[in-house]
Amino acid sequence: MPVSYILAKGAAMHMENFRFLSSTQIIFGRGSHHEVGPETGKYSRKVLLHYGGGSIKKSGLFDQVTASLQEAGVEYVELGGVAPNPRLSLVYKGIELCRKEGINFVLAVGGGSVIDSAKAIALGVPYQGDVWDFFSGKAEAQTSLPVGAIPTIAAAGSEASWSCVITNEDGWLKRSYNNNINRPVFAILNPELTFTLPPYQTACGAMDILAHVFERYFTNTPHVDLTDRLGEAVMKTVIKHTPVVLREPENYDARAEIMWAGTLAHNDLVGTGRIGDWATHILEHELSGMYDVAHGAGLAALFPAWMTYVYRHDVYRFAQFAVRVWDVEPDFRHPEEIALAGIARLRQFIRSIGLPVSLAELKIGREKFDELVAKCRMPNDDTLGKFVRLTRDDLRRILELAAE
Ligand code: NZQ
Numbered sequence: 493m494p495v496s497y498i499l500a501k502g503a504a505m506h507m508e509n510f511r512f513l514s515s516t517q518i519i520f521g522r523g524s525h526h527e528v529g530p531e532t533g534k535y536s537r538k539v540l541l542h543y544g545g546g547s548i549k550k551s552g553l554f555d556q557v558t559a560s561l562q563e564a565g566v567e568y569v570e571l572g573g574v575a576p577n578p579r580l581s582l583v584y585k586g587i588e589l590c591r592k593e594g595i596n597f598v599l600a601v602g603g604g605s606v607i608d609s610a611k612a613i614a615l616g617v618p619y620q621g622d623v624w625d626f627f628s629g630k631a632e633a634q635t636s637l638p639v640g641a642i643p644t645i646a647a648a649g650s651e652a653s654w655s656c657v658i659t660n661e662d663g664w665l666k667r668s669y670n671n672n673i674n675r676p677v678f679a680i681l682n683p684e685l686t687f688t689l690p691p692y693q694t695a696c697g698a699m700d701i702l703a704h705v706f707e708r709y710f711t712n713t714p715h716v717d718l719t720d721r722l723g724e725a726v727m728k729t730v731i732k733h734t735p736v737v738l739r740e741p742e743n744y745d746a747r748a749e750i751m752w753a754g755t756l757a758h759n760d761l762v763g764t765g766r767i768g769d770w771a772t773h774i775l776e777h778e779l780s781g782m783y784d785v786a787h788g789a790g791l792a793a794l795f796p797a798w799m800t801y802v803y804r805h806d807v808y809r810f811a812q813f814a815v816r817v818w819d820v821e822p823d824f825r826h827p828e829e830i831a832l833a834g835i836a837r838l839r840q841f842i843r844s845i846g847l848p849v850s851l852a853e854l855k856i857g858r859e860k861f862d863e864l865v866a867k868c869r870m871p872n873d874d875t876l877g878k879f880v881r882l883t884r885d886d887l888r889r890i891l892e893l894a895a896e
């Protein structure tokens with residue numbers, strides 16, 4: 493396989509200087525969602541209650557949340573209908589509604605899509621221009637309404653992250669906006685709320701959690717032992733407990749492990765002091781924007797291909813990943829074989845939890861590969877990714893590797 497990407501490593505000699513802010517108050521445990529009323533009441537007397545396509549009504553969570561709000565004297569206006577890969581049009585609707593109703597707090601109850609939609613509404617209400625300006629890079633947000641979150645899926649980590657990912661139907665561009673003001677003021681994490689997740693969503697969530705660590709783990713920054721180990725702990729936890737929850741969806745302990753892993757994978761603790769990569773996420777966002785596939789499924793198809801394409805850049809890091817995370821037998825004379833065995837185990841794991849390991853399995857053919865690559869933002873001198881700086885040709889080759 494030709495390797496055309498730029499092989500120069502970063503010049504860093506030490507752990508990077510960093511600032512770490514994880515301002516979201518975490519309220520974790522059984523029954524914790526009943527605390528939503530008093531918690532929300534600390535910020536507002538009138539809130540937008542934002543949710544998705546109905547899972548929270550079916551499970552009874554909607555009634556429990558509204559009862560808690562009412563008991564605490566918090567008025568709510570509801571806006572449901574957030575679709576996976578949340579759409580800009582609903583964000584506009586939410587902004588209008590908040591302005592009309594004089595609402596100054598957004599409560600998100602649902603998956604990462606609901607939380608991101610809530611964050612975007614919260615950004616848009618105080619902003620005079622078009623909220624898409626933040627996603628297109630035209631403007632930086634100075635302020636936002638506070639957001640509270642009750643996640644019902646362990647996946648995106650949006651409940652404590654600085655990211656907000658929205659799809660603009662005009663061109664089907666899926667874009668993220670990162671800013672510390674996006675971090676929810678509180679996140680109520682009750683693992684019981686994830687019992688009703690279908691196996692596919694559970695597996696997609698697990699894949700996304702792993703991917704958030706991969707993006708940070710594959711770095712050129714040296715002397716990051718602590719965060720290597722923290723990332724490995726998150727990955728091993730997900731690898732151990734995902735098969736358990738797929739067998740026993742109501743296993744509280746395993747659901748709890750995965751839920752907390754999901755938050756820690758993406759509140760940036762495991763990224764402190766190191767430069768992450770993020771090429772696969774940016775490529776996947778365009779993929780799920782165009783094809784409306786689940787983000788975790790897109791990552792499952794792309795990540796092994798990315799790894800196969802770039803592992804030669806730092807065979808030892810991939811060998812470490814194989815040995816420490818996937819328990820590959822260390823054979824010190826053949827690091828490349830160890831590295832490849834680690835990637836093979838990741839593929840096996842993805843398959844074992846019922847996710848696609850190729851784009852063909854997602855019913856995505858080669859027809860639009862060029863369009864997909866052309867859509868990608870290339871932030872660093874027309875390259876994407878920091879571990880390895882990929883050109884558009886490299887991205888095309890990665891898609892080819894992921895194709896079948
Ligand atoms: O809409 P409802 O009816 O609630 O059903 C949802 C949806 O169909 C369902 N679901 C959620 N909780 C459930 C449940 N079904 C039964 N029982 C429950 N307890 O699951 C489906 C998927 O929901 P979604 O919110 O789309 O999933 P996820 O949490 O994986 O979020 C994915 C979105 O987050 C973005 C992704 O790109 C994608 O748009 N991301 C956001 C990030 C961030 N803000 O930090 C980082 C990530 O890298 C990611 O990009």
Ligand code: ZN
Pocket residue numbers: 648700703704773787
């Ligand atoms: Zn993700």
